[in-house]
Amino acid sequence: MSTADHRLTQLQTLEAESVHVIREVAAESERPVLLFSGGKDSIVMLELARKAFAPARIPFPVMHVDTGLNFPEVLEFRDKRVAELGVELVVASVPDAIAAGTVRQEPNGSRNRIQTPVLLDAVEQHGFTALFGGARRDEDKARAKERMFSFRDEFGQWDPKNQRPELWDLYNGRTHLGESIRVFPLSNWTELDIWGYIAQEEIAIPQLYLARDRDVVDRQGMLYAVNEFITPRDGEQVLRESVRYRTVGDANLTAAVRSTASSVEEVIAEIAVTRLTERGATRGDDKVSDAAMEDRKKEGYF
Incomplete structure (x- = not known):
């Protein structure tokens, strides 16, 4: 039995x-x-x-x-x-x-x-x-x-x-x-x-977490979306990239990452193979010191 x-x-x-x-x-x-x-x-x-x-x-x-x-x-x-x-x-x-x-x-x-x-x-x-x-x-x-x-x-x-x-x-x-x-x-x-639970429970999230084409500027290897807090500096070129956010801190210091993950399932697949923490990848204000x-x-x- x-x-x-x-x-x-x-x-x-x-x-x-x-x-x-x-x-x-x-x-x-x-x-x-x-x-x-x-x-x-x-x-x-x-x-x-x-x-x-x-x-x-x-x-x-x-x-x-x-x-x-x-x-x-x-x-x-x-x-x-x-x-x-x-x-x-x-x-x-x-x-x-x-x-x-x-x-x-x-x-x-x-x-x-x-x-x-x-x-x-x-x-x-x-x-x-x-x-x-x-x-x-x-x-x-x-x-x-x-x-x-x-x-x-x-x-x-x-x-x-x-x-x-x-x-x-x-x-x-x-x-x-x-x-x-x-x-x-x-x-x-x-x-x-976190992403697995969001998928399992079908929890709503801000659309910033999903990839789409956004205007960004490249500052020291980090991609910042052009918005009311980020404007291009002299010599900076505005790029059109498919990006998403791994974390959503302050808009003036939080960078996006290149991505084509436009659904939660695709985000999960992407996170499963990454080796860089979300703060290390996207938070400019956390790079002051270890x-x-x-x-x-x-x-x-x-």
Whole structure:
């Protein structure tokens, strides 16, 4: 007599782990919030949160640290998805902070560094005690050091040497007054897993992730789409290339990659054979140094 095979697939195992983590934090934390930018990782994380509490609504708000340099298509997608789920959206605005004089923009045009104080101010203002982030360990060396529950002190700072053990997937979410947690339900996912899950669950994504002909300029080997934030410099030639985005950060510093992958299935096939991480391939602001991400995380970045 044969018996049914009840073994979980890789994606089912990852989904179950992430849903467990999300429920655990919702049960333990006084005021959690999910960081949602409209990018592929946060889209998957929001879908996992929806599944974790269905048929009830997601019992916590979502927050976007808006740099003012986002791709318009991504902001449009963010607002549409939040409205569909009926969740509260909190926007922490970097342009508002610049106007108020609480942060100062860097000469290179990057607003990544000044995202951190804006994020920390929003956490304090709203009393958030746990922040769900969409980081994955395969993104960056600093991410690989991170635990599922990443504890931050009263200043929002991360000390990689002062983190709690997570033996047998048991999580201690207790915090003292002023402390908070960054929680990463996607820690054990890879970029390929994210795309596989998007395909499996038929999750909507911004069209920037799919290839089409776009006007771009080549700057130090990276292709930047011509838009309201990127205009050709003297001597630069506008090229018409078939490109797509692997990540959708700030439009003035996020490059596209040459690609003909115009469907999710084609993206999966392309990612399966690539050997360069998405940040290394597309994020101009992460090329400052090998320790750029770790330095930002120690300052309070998620």
